Amino acid sequence: MKPKLIIAATGLDGLIGSRINTLLKNDFEFINIPESSMDITDKDKVNEIIGETNFDIFLHLAAYTDVDSAESKQEVVWKINVDGTKNIFEAVEEKGKKMVFISTGFVFDGEHPPYYEDSTRNPISFYGKTKYEGEKIVEGRGMIIRLDYPYGGKVSYKKDIVESIVSGLKQGKEIKGIIDQYFTPTLIDDVAYAVKYLFSNFSPKIFHIVGADSLTGYDIIHTICKVYGFNKDLIGKTTYSEFYKDKALRPKNSILKSKGNHFYTMKSFEEGLLYLKKMLSHI
Numbered sequence: 001m002k003p004k005l006i007i008a009a010t011g012l013d014g015l016i017g018s019r020i021n022t023l024l025k026n027d028f029e030f031i032n033i034p035e036s037s038m039d040i041t042d043k044d045k046v047n048e049i050i051g052e053t054n055f056d057i058f059l060h061l062a063a064y065t066d067v068d069s070a071e072s073k074q075e076v077v078w079k080i081n082v083d084g085t086k087n088i089f090e091a092v093e094e095k096g097k098k099m100v101f102i103s104t105g106f107v108f109d110g111e112h113p114p115y116y117e118d119s120t121r122n123p124i125s126f127y128g129k130t131k132y133e134g135e136k137i138v139e140g141r142g143m144i145i146r147l148d149y150p151y152g153g154k155v156s157y158k159k160d161i162v163e164s165i166v167s168g169l170k171q172g173k174e175i176k177g178i179i180d181q182y183f184t185p186t187l188i189d190d191v192a193y194a195v196k197y198l199f200s201n202f203s204p205k206i207f208h209i210v211g212a213d214s215l216t217g218y219d220i221i222h223t224i225c226k227v228y229g230f231n232k233d234l235i236g237k238t239t240y241s242e243f244y245k246d247k248a249l250r251p252k253n254s255i256l257k258s259k260g261n262h263f264y265t266m267k268s269f270e271e272g273l274l275y276l277k278k279m280l281s282h283i
């Protein structure tokens with residue numbers, strides 16, 4: 001039997017990482033390196049820990065991910081998302097190992113959809129800017145996986161797009177759907193299974209691992225109500241400019257497609273919700 005690939009990872013306790021760890025733990029040997037044992041902004045610590053760790057691939061998930069607060073905490077965000085990524089990548093390269101960097105559709109401006117792996121990047125938020133800088137560090141030598149609006153994970157400190165809507169609907173609140181912004185919601189379990197293939201078939205390219213369809217926020221809420229049986233009278237309407245009045249800008253047409261994913265069939269949003277309903281008793 002072939003020995004299992006060893007995957008060392010940052011951010012493995014996060015929204016996406018925790019599902020990857022749970023679903024792939026029998027396929028790979030994961031070494032979880034949490035912030036408490038390695039702050040990625042501490043270059044010496046990164047060199048020390050990565051230097052002494054034995055692994056085949058380094059999965060770099062850790063990031064400052066709060067898009068709104070990132071606008072007012074730019075120095076901290078840059079240190080984590082840009083300097084931290086550089087620290088990790090240099091230490092991984094020093095060992096002659098492979099790196100997988102998780103990025104986002106927020107590297108695009110949302111004005112020229114659809115977006116493929118080789119589309120022009122032009123981030124409109126500070127968070128997106130730092131992820132773009134991270135991509136530039138890794139590009140051509142490491143693998144970059146872009147995700148968009150991942151859902152179907154569970155962490156105590158934040159809610160994904162589906163959970164936020166579901167928790168409002170459960171309380172009988174009116175939920176306003178954005179009628180003029182498109183999202184490409186991506187089931188995290190699909191991400192994990194696609195990543196399983198990519199670990200075993202590494203190439204230093206960019207991959208969009210994204211849901212099969214793109215919907216407006218309004219349609220997302222409709223689909224959630226349809227699948228989970230919530231009252232559609234609770235669905236209100238809002239617009240992009242109203243919703244993001246006091247928030248960081250998001251790409252208005254976050255419509256991501258893939259030229260590179262010929263190996264795993266991603267689910268549509270409705271299929272993803274049905275999967276969660278069946279497999280995980282999500283609500």
Ligand SMILES: NC(=O)c1ccc[n+]([C@@H]2O[C@H](COP(=O)([O-])OP(=O)(O)OC[C@H]3O[C@@H](n4cnc5c(N)ncnc54)[C@H](OP(=O)(O)O)[C@@H]3O)[C@@H](O)[C@H]2O)c1
Nearest residue numbers: 011014015016034035039040061062063065102103104147
């Ligand atoms: N969630 C999304 O909507 C989304 C969309 C597209 C792409 N992504 C990308 O996917 C990746 C994972 O996102 P996520 O939502 O799963 O993240 P998350 O739940 O916010 O978790 C972020 C992780 O980063 C770690 N971290 C933060 N600062 C650190 C530091 N200074 N040193 C070491 N570790 C640090 C945290 O580790 P501790 O728990 O140990 O503190 C935490 O586990 C990120 O790179 C993000 O940019 C996310």
